[in-house]
Amino acid sequence: MGFFEKIKQGLSRTASSIGSVFTASELDDDFYDELEERLILADVGMDATQQATQRLRAVAKERHLKTAEEARGALREILMQMLSVGSSELNIATKPSVVLVIGVNGVGKTTSIGKIANHLRTQGKKVLLCAGDTFRAAAADQLTVWAERAHADIIKQDEGADPASVVFDAVAAAKARGADVILCDTAGRLHNKQNLMNELGKISRILDRELPQASKEVLLVLDATTGQNGLIQAREFQQIAGVTGIVLTKLDGTAKGGIVIAVANSLQIPVKYVGVGEQMDDLMPFDPAAFVEALV
16 A cells, blocks of 8 residues: 555545535635634644635635635645645765654654664665664663664664764764664653753764764654644754654554644654554655645
8 A cells, every 4th residue: 555545544534524625615704714723623733724724815816716626726735835845855865874863752763763774675775773762761672673673783782871872883883884874763851851952962973073974864753643742842852953854653543644734834844754554664755745635
């Protein structure tokens, strides 16, 4: 099953809720009020919803749109523009490239790293995992299981070790083994911002010193089911870590999906991967056009 089929399945409830608006007989104030309400309920967020509906009103006037179906097409174009905030491709142009993965505990960070490793391996990349979360009990053990499943090497140290030291070892191993990509787990301590900032700062300095020319990504993993709380987390991590892309997990059931648009529009950060199930290949590269078609 491809991206569109899986995402359509996961967003079926949201799509039918938004879709019901497009049965309206005319594009009057009631139509726009109803659309606004449905988009907010779908986790698109107040700001992005108001922007989208205001733009739709303007486009409808400009193009003399008459039917709800014409408005649906125009809304899809608008949402696509809101999602066009940078490349949804992973920047791994150098050998090795570095992908730092951040996010609070419980969002599916370690699982996402394993699945990204597997996806890159299927593209012919040699991947090295770095167990940089030395704070959470058994984090390295959990990542080791995923490394085995993804057929990737892993570098780890004892619990409580300095994460920057693990990263240093991982860089040395990647150079020695000819790895294409270093995927690095980090501790999810947003409640202790100063520690997290210090930790990420130290890791960044080591990467800048040891791999000055390397392509680097900082991926933030968010749980789609947390809705607007995910947007708050994203803002805080953006200030701390300079996030370059979003991985959105758990988009296969209770999540409403609109959070993708809220995050991209509010923070101007592209979504790179979305999780649409439990299986190894259920974390998929994000396809904005297919997503919008499945949502609206």
